[in-house]
Amino acid sequence: xxxxxxxxxxxxxxxxxxxxxxxxxxxxxxxxxxxxxxxxxxxxxxxxxxxxxxxxxxxxxxxxxxxxxxxxxxxxxxxxxxxxxxxxxxxxxxxxxxxxxxxxxxxxxxxxxxxxxxxxxxxxxxxxxxxxxxxxxxxxxxxxxxxxxxxxxxxxxxxxxxxxxxxxxxxxxxxxxxxxxxxxxxxxxxxxxxxxxxxxxxxxxxxxxxxxxxxxxxxxxxxxxxxxxxxxxxxxxxxxxxxxxxxxxxxxxxxxxxxxxxxxxxxxxxxxxxxxxxxxxxxxxxxxxxxxxxxxxxxxxxxxxxxxxxxxxxxxxxxxxxxxxxxxxxxxxxxxxxxxxxxxxxxxxxxxxxxxxxxxxxxxxxxxxxxxxxxxxxxxxxxxxxxxxxxxxxxxxxxxxxxxx
Amino acid sequence: xxxxxxxxxxxxxxxxxxxxxxxxxxxxxxxxxxxxxxxxxxxxxxxxxxxxxxxxxxxxxxxxxxxxxxxxxxxxxxxxxxxxxxxxxxxxxxxxxxxxxxxxxxxxxxxxxxxxxxxxxxxxxxxxxxxxxxxxxxxxxxxxxxxxxxxxxxxxxxxxxxxxxxxxxxxxxxxxxxxxxxxxxxxxxxxxxxxxxxxxxxxxxxxxxxxxxxxxxxxxxxxxxxxxxxxxxxxxxxxxxxxxxxxxxxxxxxxxxxxxxxxxxxxxxxxxxxxxxxxxxxxxxxxxxxxxxxxxxxxxxxxxxxxxxxxxxxxxxxxxxxxxxxxxxxxx
Numbered sequence: 070x071x072x073x074x075x076x077x078x079x080x081x082x083x084x085x086x087x088x089x090x091x092x093x094x095x096x097x098x099x100x101x102x103x104x105x106x107x108x109x110x111x112x113x114x115x116x117x118x119x120x121x122x123x124x125x126x127x128x129x130x131x132x133x134x135x136x137x138x139x140x141x142x143x144x145x146x147x148x149x150x151x152x153x154x155x156x157x158x159x160x161x162x163x164x165x166x167x168x169x170x171x172x173x174x175x176x177x178x179x180x181x182x183x184x185x186x187x188x189x190x191x192x193x194x195x196x197x198x199x200x201x202x203x204x205x206x207x208x209x210x211x212x213x214x215x216x217x218x219x220x221x222x223x224x225x226x227x228x229x230x231x232x233x234x235x236x237x238x239x240x241x242x243x244x245x246x247x248x249x250x251x252x253x254x255x256x257x258x259x260x261x262x263x264x265x266x267x268x269x270x271x272x273x274x275x276x277x278x279x280x281x282x283x284x285x286x287x288x289x290x291x292x293x294x295x296x297x298x299x300x301x302x303x304x305x306x307x308x309x310x311x312x313x314x315x316x317x318x319x320x321x322x323x324x325x326x327x328x329x330x331x332x333x334x335x336x337x338x339x340x341x342x343x344x345x346x347x348x349x350x351x352x353x354x355x356x357x358x359x360x361x362x363x364x365x366x367x368x369x370x371x372x373x374x375x376x377x378x379x380x381x382x383x384x385x386x387x388x389x390x391x392x393x394x395x396x397x398x399x400x401x402x403x404x405x406x407x408x409x410x411x412x413x414x415x416x417x418x419x420x421x422x423x424x425x426x427x428x429x430x431x432x433x434x435x436x437x438x439x440x441x442x443x444x445x446x447x448x449x450x451x452x453x454x455x456x457x458x459x460x461x462x463x464x465x466x467x468x469x470x471x472x473x474x
Numbered sequence: 475x476x477x478x479x480x481x482x483x484x485x486x487x488x489x490x491x492x493x494x495x496x497x498x499x500x501x502x503x504x505x506x507x508x509x510x511x512x513x514x515x516x517x518x519x520x521x522x523x524x525x526x527x528x529x530x531x532x533x534x535x536x537x538x539x540x541x542x543x544x545x546x547x548x549x550x551x552x553x554x555x556x557x558x559x560x561x562x563x564x565x566x567x568x569x570x571x572x573x574x575x576x577x578x579x580x581x582x583x584x585x586x587x588x589x590x591x592x593x594x595x596x597x598x599x600x601x602x603x604x605x606x607x608x609x610x611x612x613x614x615x616x617x618x619x620x621x622x623x624x625x626x627x628x629x630x631x632x633x634x635x636x637x638x639x640x641x642x643x644x645x646x647x648x649x650x651x652x653x654x655x656x657x658x659x660x661x662x663x664x665x666x667x668x669x670x671x672x673x674x675x676x677x678x679x680x681x682x683x684x685x686x687x688x689x690x691x692x693x694x695x696x697x698x699x700x701x702x703x704x705x706x707x708x709x710x711x712x713x714x715x716x717x718x719x720x721x722x723x724x725x726x727x728x729x730x731x732x733x734x735x736x737x738x739x740x741x742x743x744x745x746x747x748x749x750x751x752x753x754x755x756x757x758x759x760x761x762x763x764x765x766x767x768x769x770x771x772x773x774x775x776x777x778x779x780x781x782x783x784x785x786x787x788x789x790x791x792x793x794x795x796x797x798x799x800x801x802x803x804x805x806x
Contacts, residue, residue: 070591101586117588425595432588436522436596439589443526466532470556471599472525 071101072427073114075136076122076145077129078104084344085124085147091242092423095416099424107132113140118431120217123209124148125339127157134158137212143430144213149226149340151209152200160188175205201337206230215430217423220363223340235433237426241342242419243351243410249319251326254311257288258393261328261354263321263345267298271334271359271381278385280307285390294324322348329399330355330392334385336377338362346372351410353403357388370405440472475545475805477502477509478536480554482516489656490729491567493638495550498565501797512536516553519583522593524570528553528600548804549608552597556604563804564608566618566630568726573597574625575724581660602626612804614727615749633803634752634795637729640705642736644785645713647778650676651742652715654708654730655722657683662744662765666719667692669770677719678711712737717776717785721765724748732795735759735788740781742773759788 074096076089096102103114119142124130134154137144159167165188172180180203186192195203210216210227215235218224224236260279266272272293279291293306294313306312313324325331331349335341338361346364349356350371358364360374367374373392375384392399444463445455453459467473479502481495495511502509514531518524531553536544537560547562549555552570555562572583573594584590605611605628612633613619619630651670655661663679667689670677677697679689690699703711712718718734721744728750731741735753741760743750756762761776763769776784 070586070588428588428591428595432590432592435589436525436592439522440525440529443522444529463533467529470529470532470603471596472529 070118070428070431071103071116072431073105073116073119073142074102074122075105075120075133077124077126077133081129083124083126083129084341085122085126085129087344088147088241089122091244091416092420095242095420096423099420100427105136118143118427120145120427121213122147123151123154124341125151125153127154127161130154131158134209137209141212141214143215143217143427144209145217146206146209146213146223146227147219147341149206149223150200150204152196152203152205155205155208156194156196171205171208172203175207176203201339204230204339215426217426219342220340220366222338222362222366226340235429237422237429239419239422239426240413241344241347242416243347243414245416246351247319247322249322249326252320252323254290254292254324254327257290258286258329259290259292259327260330260332260389260393261292261294261325261349262332262334263294263325263348264333264343265298266293266295266301268300269335269337271336271377272297272301273304274382274385275332275334276304276307276310277382278389279309281382281386282389282393283307283309286393289393292324292328294321322352325349325354326352328354330357330389332357332389333364334359334375335364336361338364347410347414350406350414353407355392355399355402356406357385357392368405368409371402371409437473441467475507476539476542477507478512478539478544478547479509480512480531480536480547480549480557482551482554483513484517485515490727491551494567494635497638497797498548498635498801501801505801512547512554514554518570518572521589522596524553525593525596525600528556528597531556532558534558546805552601553604555608556600558607562608564605564611564630565633565635565804566605566611566613566622568618569601569622569625570597573601575621598625602628615752617724617748617752618726631803632752633800634727634732635800636792636795636797637732637736638705640709640712640733640736642709642733643713644738645710647716647739647781647785648714650678650715651717651719651774652678652680652711652734652739653719654680654703654711654733655720657681657686657689659685661685661722663689664692665721665744665765665767665770667694667697668767669774670696672767673771673774675774678715680708680711709737712739715739716778716781717742717760717774719743719770719774720750720754721747721770722750725750731760731788732792735785735792738782738785738789740776740784740788742770742776744770753788753791757784759784759791 077083077086079086079090105114121133121137121142122145124147155171169181169184172184187194210230210232216227217237217239219241283289291310293310296315331354333343333346336359340362342363356372358372358374360376373388448463479495479499499509499511516527534557536547538544547557547559549564551567555564576582584594611630613630614634616632619632622628622630653666671694680700680703682702717740719742720730725748731750731753734741741754743754743762744765746765754760754762761773763773
């Protein structure tokens, strides 16, 4: 069986590119893969099934969304909110009408009017102000013959949006641990925060909480690693904050290995997973996360969840103080994290789940139809009427055994 | 208790699984249970037929028979364990191996077509459902249990069963090495013939099968093919041989080592034989060597004293595997 694989790949700096770089070699041992490349004049791969990795970044995923529109296939939906992608494919290319139509398809006349407001600069861009309220995932869902998601959160949103096709929930794969020593950052407990540091990572709240943690423990440090967004650059960093900009993979692992606690806050969530959180779990680091989306689905034994409410900073202070003061608890969480990664996120398992999903997407309907036809023919031969209780029982048994249509 | 022992039946074929299930039902009856064998014909090809035939088991109602409650069903191999029953115990002989470790090998059946790939996945899903429903899962060997755990995550307790009832005895440690079983390529009798030819060892091969013609053409004058033998002849061959060769590829369980041991004969096997390695231990109850002509040839040169020592050790081991013990565990 052959699958065509649409995804950004390194050197693209998107998280999905890293994801595919990790997954592809392992998946290729299970399914014949042809990797599709962007470019108008490239030959389109011919395959039994097409797999499109869709995320919110128009630079990385724009060409993939366009290909999906032409040839439906299985979509690995890395986040549910795709407003930024849609705006990038329409407004950013001078296609105001495309944006208006997309907003109307997604949110009716009110959506169209809001889109006019954005185009006329009457209201701030919705992809910056309230993207979660206007996810614009409908067009992608309409072209998807099946969905791969990483969380119940995204699955539920897709179902609420009316997606009726098959959904496979496949955990984010874990990277193999590199043999890298922790960075030497001196004595004292270290809280780490990694990734693109923008508003949705709750950096102001984290800094406020850290200031209070440091007041009670002057040796505590906060490691902030990653590019700061323009607004975040205006923030005044309190004492004890160690800053590093974008770092390479080796440095990232080394810095994370030096941490006692890793914080991965998020709000609003677009339904995304976090490569940082997966790396931290692999290293056996206790996690502190926001109680939203995929993060809320992490088991409590590996992650302490902080509600996004008016007491967020207070809660964060309490959680960090309590974790930093309790090495036994940190060790327990770390051990549970390693077990979780081995059980759920191993690359081998994830590649198996992908292969299974692709095989079902490619051949599932044909096989189900053949099985149902044979059973239905036999049922009809013995006089079981369609719609009768016996037929319903047969249908139930087929469904239960995974053989239904 | 009323107990239904479930097995699929390939019409006109009769082998270890049939002997085992018949014997199990008989032994249950000897202990006062009302036991019967329930079998359904099984055909696993072409295409998705394996699924519809497995689905037949899903439709059976063994909650009662003729108005009388059935207390327990004991299922043995795919797809008999797909049966639905509130008190289902699986004594697993093997899964549908074409959907697992045989996939992609000469012995597999599923091609790379999307339909075949998904049929294989559906077999695996059905396994997880049907085996997951069981109150308890036993496996006849560590090999079968390990395969099950690798493929489904379901843990099984290893529970070997005794071999067929024969008049086991040891008359001598004669001059020949004995082999018995269905003559197909997976049993690797050709390895024995080549190794014996190199070492100048006499061989007796009992059994029949699709590979017999090829094997006979490979044999030299020191090999005798007996074809199928009666239980008395079989007991006699066990009683008179020096040692027994049994080295199939990745066997599920294999009753031959237990039969050989009960006749106080050591078993020569290979490191990749699977189930037999549960009981054949190198220089304790036989020889376990690499699957090469050189290694097997060297292993065939067993002195009568060694054969006696290892055969008797094997007997001690085999005698621990009794129907009483197995049934007590099964019904616990």
